[in-house]
Structures are given as C-alpha cells and as structure tokens.
C-alpha cells in the first residue's frame with residue numbers, strides 16, 4: 001500500500017496538528033471540517049507554527065512554503081478522496097460511523113480508514129463498515145506536531161497490511177508508533193484516567209484547588225498538572241473519554257466521571273479552545 005494523499009477529517013485541536021504533521025511528512029494533505037471558520041483558524045494556526053519553526057531555524061522559509069503548498073482545506077465531503085482517511089471529529093461513535101460510511105462511498109475500496117478516537121471501540125466501528133480489514137486506530141497525542149507517540153490500534157478484523165502500513169507511515173512522520181489492542185482507552189488513556197479523576201475528587205472534596213494540585217504534581221516531575229492538561233485536551237473531549245471508558249469498563253466507581261467535568265461542558269468552559277476552563281486564557285477568548 002502506498003500512501004501519497006491523506007485526508008484528515010475534523011480541523012479542531014487534533015485535526016489541525018495531524019494535518020501539519022502529515023504535510024511536514026511530505027504527504028499531500030486534505031483537511032476537512034464542516035465549519036469554514038474552524039478551517040480558517042486551523043490554517044492560521046499551522047502557518048503560525050511553521051513560521052515559529054522558521055524563526056528557530058528548524059526549517060527554511062522555502063520548506064515552510066512547500067509544506068503549506070501540500071495542504072488543502074475543504075468543506076465538501078465529496079473532495080475527501082485519499083489513500084488514507086484519519087478522522088479526528090467529535091468523540092461520538094455514531095458521528096464517526098456516519099462520516100466513515102459517507103466517505104467510503106467516495107473512496108476506493110482499499111483506502112485505509114483510521115480513527116484518532118481516544119477511547120471508543122475501534123472494533124465496533126470496523127464491523128459496521130465495508131472491508132473492516134482496512135480500519136484501525138491511529139491515536140496521536142496533543143500537540144500532534146510535537147508529541148512523538150502514536151498508538152496504532154489493531155482490532156480482530158484489522159489486516160496485517162493495514163497495521164504495517166500505519167506503523168511505517170507513523171515512522172515516516174518522525175513518530176514512535178506503539179501497537180495496541182482495542183481496549184477501553186487503549187494504553188495511555190486507560191492509565192491516565194485516574195490522574196484526572198483523582199485530582200477532580202480532591203477538588204470536589206475541597207482538599208485542593210487546581211492551582212495547588214497542579215503545582216504539586218508538576219513539582220513531582222509531571223510535565224503538566226491534571227487541570228492544566230485537561231484544559232489543553234479540551235474539557236468536552238476529556239469528559240466524553242471519561243464517560244466512554246467508564247461505560248466500557250462496566251461502570252466501576254473508581255472511574256466514575258466527575259460532576260465538575262459535566263459542569264465545565266455545560267457552561268462552555270472547555271479549556272484553551274474557548275479561552276476558559278479551570279484557568280483563563282485571555283489570548284484564546286472569543
């Protein structure tokens with residue numbers, strides 16, 4: 001399987017970063033979103049990131065132009081024709097399935113379908129799609145251009161060629177892929193769930209506020225405290241992942257989502273992307 005064109009669906013926090021990574025990796029890259037405003041924001045963010053690399057002399061001005069030239073921004077799903085589709089839309093099984101079904105209609109039978117889901121069952125998606133052997137998870141981390149790890153998620157249906165192709169592709173983008181089984185939260189989000197939930201319990205019970213808990217965890221060597229990290233991820237995404245892992249694990253009490261997460265989502269305090277979450281980010285306020 002030769003991958004030349006990659007279509008990234010969803011141009012939010014992850015899609016924008018994955019598109020930058022793909023274009024920098026030399027691939028012709030389509031970035032699709034239902035919202036033109038989101039695409040414009042993604043384009044501006046990619047241009048800014050590339051300029052920062054030029055300023056740090058990590059890439060030349062010519063390379064910046066070449067990378068930008070590989071990117072196309074589209075709002076028409078019929079233009080999402082590629083060798084590989086990586087979806088990074090909302091963390092909702094039905095939405096992801098509907099998108100893949102729609103795009104399967106426009107694409108060749110051997111186009112690979114990868115989901116960047118953080119926690120949903122890749123198997124459940126694969127078995128409802130034509131040719132499930134070409135479906136896998138390709139879970140990038142935030143910020144995608146910087147974080148090296150990619151979890152490649154194999155289901156019982158995923159073909160060996162699909163797995164090999166995605167592992168090689170991740171390496172060609174300068175990433176370190178790790179092959180995972182399709183389990184709730186895969187590896188990272190499974191291990192990390194208590195990091196957020198225990199911190200939220202401490203806050204709920206009045207043992208510490210976000211600043212204090214983050215400062216303590218950061219002084220212990222964690223790069224980001226749990227609240228700063230939740231704001232980076234997006235509180236809507238983190239809440240959806242908490243709910244999905246909780247349900248998939250059979251609702252154990254220790255993994256119950258926190259009412260604070262639900263409140264953050266209800267009040268639109270989604271983190272950096274809305275300018276406020278556990279902290280305020282004046283530069284991102286609308």
Ligand SMILES: NC(=O)c1ccc[n+]([C@@H]2O[C@H](COP(=O)([O-])OP(=O)(O)OC[C@H]3O[C@@H](n4cnc5c(N)ncnc54)[C@H](O)[C@@H]3O)[C@@H](O)[C@H]2O)c1
Nearest residue numbers: 010011012013014033034038088089090091117118142233
């Ligand atoms: N945020 C993180 O740190 C992180 C890390 C790894 C994986 N993920 C996963 O990546 C996915 C996207 O997360 P995000 O944080 O980028 O979300 P986001 O809310 O920032 O962006 C989602 C984008 O998808 C678009 N969208 C929604 N439905 C669509 C559709 N049907 N067709 C095309 N575009 C559509 C929205 O307009 C939005 O721009 C989720 O599955 C999430 O679990 C997130």
